[in-house]
Amino acid sequence: MVVFAMYIINKAGGLIYQRDFGKYAKFVKTEKENAERLQQDPTSPIPPNEYDGKFVKPSGNQYLTLASTFHGLHAISKELIPPHARTQPEEENGGIEVLDADTFKIYCYATPTGTKFFYLFDAKKFSNDGVSTMEECCKWVYQCYVDYVMKNPFYELEMPIKCSLFDEHLDKYMANLNSTLKKSN
Numbered sequence: 001m002v003v004f005a006m007y008i009i010n011k012a013g014g015l016i017y018q019r020d021f022g023k024y025a026k027f028v029k030t031e032k033e034n035a036e037r038l039q040q041d042p043t044s045p046i047p048p049n050e051y052d053g054k055f056v057k058p059s060g061n062q063y064l065t066l067a068s069t070f071h072g073l074h075a076i077s078k079e080l081i082p083p084h085a086r087t088q089p090e091e092e093n094g095g096i097e098v099l100d101a102d103t104f105k106i107y108c109y110a111t112p113t114g115t116k117f118f119y120l121f122d123a124k125k126f127s128n129d130g131v132s133t134m135e136e137c138c139k140w141v142y143q144c145y146v147d148y149v150m151k152n153p154f155y156e157l158e159m160p161i162k163c164s165l166f167d168e169h170l171d172k173y174m175a176n177l178n179s180t181l182k183k184s185n
Contacts, residue, residue, distance in 0.1 A: 002121050002122055002177070002178050003021050003119055003120075003121045003137075003174055003177060003178055004020065004021065004104070004120045004121055004122065005018065005019060005020045005021065005119070005120045006018070006019050006021070006117065006118070006119050006120075006141070006170070006174075007019075007063070007066070007067055007070075007117070007118050007119075007120075008115060008116070008117050008145070008161065009067050009070065009071050009115065009116045009118070010114075010115055010158040011113065011114030011115060011158070012158065013067070013068050013071030013072065013075075014064075014067070014068070014158070015063055015064050015066075015067035015068070015160075016158065016159065016160050016161050017160065017161040018063050018067075019167070019170060019171075021171070021174045021175070021178065070096075070106070070108075070116075070118060071116065073096060074095040074096045074108065074110070074116060075095070077094060077095055077096050078094045078095040080094075081094040095108065095110055096108050100123065101123065102123065103122070103123055103124070104120055104121065104122060104123050105120075105121055105122075105123045106118055106119065106120055106121075107119045107121065107134045107138070109135075109138035109139075109141075109142065111142060117138055117141060117142065117145075119134065119137070119138075121134075133177075137173075137177055140173060141170065141173070144166060144169050144170060144173070145166065148163050148165045148166040148169065149161050149163050149166050
């Protein structure tokens with residue numbers, strides 16, 4: 001698994017879409033599931049916030065906190081660009097594009113309208129040349145977003161996204177991307 005999750009944040013910093021992919025979506029346990037497991041077997045060696053050394057699936061509030069925190073960090077980093085280094089109009093300048101950590105990376109694609117798409121992926125399985133792959137991925141997902149969400153007459157701007165066609169196309173694309181990247185690494 002290379003791409004763990006994708007989040008879409010509106011221009012006000014609200015989480016409007018969140019999706020987990022592949023095995024990460026199926027096998028991680030929520031805190032509630034871990035608590036139930038511990039209640040059934042209190043001698044279980046797995047701590048409540050871990051599941052076999054994998055990431056714990058965040059709760060709904062944790063997704064919202066993650067999205068709003070990322071939005072704030074993106075806005076602050078955008079303001080830290082020195083005026084002489086600005087090469088693009090203000091709304092297109094800077095912000096966090098890639099955030100590296102030991103075990104994961106976050107890649108952000110900010111649209112001209114202020115909507116941000118950010119992806120959480122495995123740093124160990126993603127090579128340095130993977131950034132161009134992520135850019136292509138972001139452009140494809142953005143095009144899919146425009147085609148299936150923005151052109152949907154029942155979708156209201158800045159509101160949570162609930163569109164089955166978008167979900168289906170996104171799942172197929174990410175499964176294909178993950179299998180391709182897994183083979184190349």
